[in-house]
Amino acid sequence: MNAALEVSGLSVTQGGREVLRQIGFELPRGVFCGLIGANGAGKTTLLRAILGLLPSQGAIRVGGRIGYVPQKLQLEPDMPVRARDFVALGLDGHRFGLALPSRSRTQDVDAALHAAEAEGFANQRVGQLSGGQQQRVLIAYALVRSPDLLLLDEPLANLDIKAASEIVALLKRLCATRKVSVLLSAHDINLLPAMDRILYLADGKALCGTVQDVVRTEVLSRLYGYHIDVIRVHGRILVVAGGNGREHDHDPVHVSAIP
Amino acid sequence: MTMTRYMSVPFPDVLAFFQSGPVQVALVLSGAAAIICGTLGLFTVLRGQAFAGHALADVSSSGGAGGLLLGVSPLLGFLLSGAAGVGVLELLQSRRVAARDEAAGIMLSAGLGVTALLLHFCLTGHGANGAAQAVMFGEMFSAPPGTALWACGLAGLCLLTLVVIARPLLLASLDREMALVSGVPVRLLEVVFLLLMALGVTLAAMTVGAILATSLLIAPAAAALRLARGALMAALLAVALGLAACWGGVGLAYASYGWTPGRTWPASFFIVALLLLFYTLAALGRRT
Amino acid sequence: MSYLVEIWLAASLVALAAGAVGYVVVLRRAAFAAHALPMAAFPGAAASSLFGFSLPAGLAGFALGGAALLTLVQRSARRDSATGLLLAGFLALGALCLSLSGHYAGSVYGLLFGQVFALGPEDLPVLGLSGLCLPILLWLGLRPLVLSAMAPDLMRVQGGQPRLAELAFLALLALAAGFAVPVTGALLVFSLMLGPGATASRFCKRLETGLLFAMVIALGLVWVALGLTYMTNWPVGFFTGTGSALIYLLARLKTV
């Protein structure tokens, strides 16, 4: 199988409502794909369906192992688990029995921590790390079994701009060096142009395309139900939200520039 | 002739039931407990504080035992130790739910430890053989008549306070941050609510005993929340279910006198059994 | 073996099991369940005196039944309410059994608050089995038990079964609680679990050392309590209950 993920005819019902209707798309290997949509559009639902955590109809084919970074994970500061031990749980935490310290096990954990650039705080309690550090540890957790597909559910939601762009850069490097496909859900339009592909959800339908196809004034405005301008100047993309389509009506409330 | 004989059997029984002094006290006491616990229970269940309520009830047992030991009214003892429990909870208080449970559990350990000691003194020094049974599983048939009056007064006070704080407390229970932002003194409300809860479980402890008191706090409210739509309807239903269980339990305990000669069926068993029955029926009724 | 040594041994075995289970209780945030399950053992003890079957069978049987019922309500929306009601139901059932057996007044205190001096040599094999096996089983299952509470979804994605871990945990908890009831009483089993567990989780950086540390604290607590009981003739439960709270308060001074 060439693609890392193939979805066709996928329908998911949640609480009596069909949240996803007949969705189909394909994700090649080594591609960084952004999953975008308004709150409640069904991003979490789609990711959980791919993981097999929700009952669904249709076909989902995954070419290899999946790593997952969930949307909400409450890590309490008094949990006596170091970041390193937590990542090791990703390797064999689901099995009963002793975990004998072996060299390959330590190597796997170290490699994952290195790839997620989380070595610096690997010996601190995971509950006492900052939001951005915890996010790296969670990514290391997802990487430790060398997945072919990485699913991340709004990993940037609680991070400041610097931490968020660092995580995005890290994920991009992972795509290139490890040939991992990344599907990352977000509702921050800031980050769109950093991605290879965009998969967007609205009204239970999905549309998949390149950034050039999707990051356009008409498409984004339709997606969010709110006027959004996309301006290309000197090879850079500017996403401007605010106003109502009439020029100079309001000051922009949200401006971002991506090289 | 046959008619009068037919009717003459149950009537004296029912009359004797209502004319018996201990039964009257039990009916009033348990009624007050049911009314106050039904309404307080709604908030307890909504706020997820069942464990705190249970811990307060358990801790109040140390006061009940102390009251027995010193010969003062057990109601006073229950009340004082309940208030002390609120103080400890407030000191150990924490934002995180997990740590909240931990603090309640620790308070409960210490309180029950003290109860163990006081009851030990009761048993060894005073030869009060039934002390443990009375404090832990309740003995409302032997409560002094004055207690019933006090219970009614406290229940009235409690109900009044609850009516005053109900609305902001509901807001704070649904979304703490929002309540803070809109100027509700959340911290104060939380302490007042804990105090009310201590009062409520104290009355319940007089009725069904300290370690069973939570059932009266939780079961009617949880059942009502499943069945009723509005808040007022839920409160009325919770009170009605609590009253039905308490009075039904008292009646059954009275009736059970002759079932097993020489062995009694405790009233608290009947009350808790009825409460669990109501809760289970409500849970099943809602699901289908 | 002298009588006092037997009691000391029995209480130590109970402490080992309770300390180990208590640590996992704190990690899984299951304080209320840990308080409720010993109550499930209470009617077991009462029923064994009413119907005349063996005490360990009554304790273990009822505690495991309680664990099964508790697993059923774990998924309900208001599980703390359901736990509290189950607890009250068990206690009321125990009160009825005691009442009908005619030993009500006499046995209530012992079953609720412990009667460590009523232990005999015939109790040692069962206590020994639970005191040694339960910590080992918990040690073997430590990582799935923690992961399933911390991140059940992650565990499912890896191919594990959080529900199975939940059931295993409650069964182990039920056994530890059930066998501790004759020593500390149904109400105070909990104090041997929570104080040591919470303290160990604050001080230790790693799961395995925390488990050992909690067992050591519980053991120390029981030894001190037994010594003080021997000197003052006051109930053991008083010393374990207040001692556990004291340890916890000292641990709270260390901020995590």
Ligand SMILES: Nc1ncnc2c1ncn2[C@@H]1O[C@H](COP(=O)(O)OP(=O)(O)O)[C@@H](O)[C@H]1O
């Ligand atoms: N457990 C659930 N029960 C009922 N409805 C749900 C449940 N989980 C999600 N939904 C509904 O499914 C829709 C999609 O939710 P979700 O996938 O979480 O959105 P997103 O992650 O894009 O914000 C929402 O409308 C939500 O109300």
Ligand SMILES: [Mg+2]
């Ligand atoms: Mg989501």
